[in-house]
Amino acid sequence: MQIRKLLIAALVVAPLTAFGFGSVQAETTHDGASKFIQGFGDRALEAIANDNVTKEQRDQHFRSILTEGFDVPAIAAFCLKHYWRKATPEQRKRYVALFRDFIVQTYSARLKSIYNGETLSVRQVVSDGKNGAMVQTEIRAPDSGNSGVRVDWRVRSPNDNYKIVDVLVEGISMAITQRDEFIAVIQSKNGDIDAFLDTLQKKVTQLEGSDA
């Protein structure tokens, strides 16, 4: 027990001193967030690594990973900005379902196309607002030598049940990128949410039909 405590302390303190900021006490409370991301990341990477599956199987697997690890309705609401409040309950329902399909289609293929045997390691965890933490990780390919990809996971834990609400790749927020795109589309439709949903539906249908 003593040794294990010491090991955990060393693991937590080492990256802190290396990066030179954050207080030790605040970090140790985020132990759960760190474990959640490490476990989730390992399983997600393992799922992507599996080659012997059809597109349907891969999408299905990605969908269950997404549901397990992400607060999809919260992200969907965020991406619609003030239009979320303007949307009717029917529009919201249609949108969240479409959003989920869209994310599956987009990221299942994107991750597959760039995956190259990477592994994930947690660098440090910092506080992020109420009930939140930012788990900073590095994803590194086995033969990449000196540079890994910086991936930060914004998590919330309202009831100790961690959910990811944003992923930042090299400082670029996927949620903000998606929101900026959706808002641009809605504005090009003069604020017509139904017209936006039709466009999104068309895109999802197109992506579902493709081989990638």
Added chain:
Amino acid sequence: MRSRILFNLTPRLAGIFAAAALLAACTATPPTDPESLAAYEEANDPLGPTNRAMFDFNQGVDRALLKPAAEGYREIFPDSVRSSINNLLHNIRSPVILANDILQGESVRAIETITRFAVNTVLGMGGLFDVAGQYGMERHTEDFGQTLAVWGFGEGFYLMLPVFGPSNPRDTVGLVVDSFIDPLGYFVSFPVTFSRSAVEGINKRSRALEPLDEIERTSVDFYATIRSLYRQRREDEIRNGEPGGNVPAPSISFEFLEDEDTVPAQPAAGVTIDENARPKSDDVSEN
């Protein structure tokens, strides 16, 4: 040399501002209701229609020239050669990076740039091999656009430059200033520096072939996605990848959703999540 810089710089900058003024003549009309106006201002793209036209033009250039060149480049040269060319291009940039490290007061990074340049030039055969990187001294980039940002200059509006792509007035000035900081231009003739820029462009494009194809394929609005990616990327570069540097890290608020969790009977305060909209685990999309 200094007088030459000033002499050359003035008409170029004047040209850029004249072009910017011309572009400003054809801007989008801002929306009237306050929330849409806020979203419009957040996009920071008053030249939207003109920028989109320029983006289409750039995509044409990309399809006709840059992308085929990048694909050919990747086909002809093996990974190791392309990696060495990438290392070399980066090593040649070192003086510009160093100048901007110093101008930003980043002494540690300046020393890193000098050490990397010395080690890679001597032990890495003129920069073909990133020996310093193998010993844990990772490369970084800097440019005068970032220096201006550190000095407190805002980005200004989003600006799609012909061929050069996404930018803004601050980064456009940075681009021009960097070309004058670069000592290479004072030692070799224009065709050499032009070739270097062409190889840099092809090298960069060849490293982004699949990701850009994927982003384009999965985008509902490719232009808006690139705009968002560019602005976030620049902010991260200005912060040198550290959260809470000169510019606050991108932060998003889900507070309204948390409020909803705790106070479900008060939909008036902020945005609420409708329970109907929250798919149950066995609902909607779980088949």
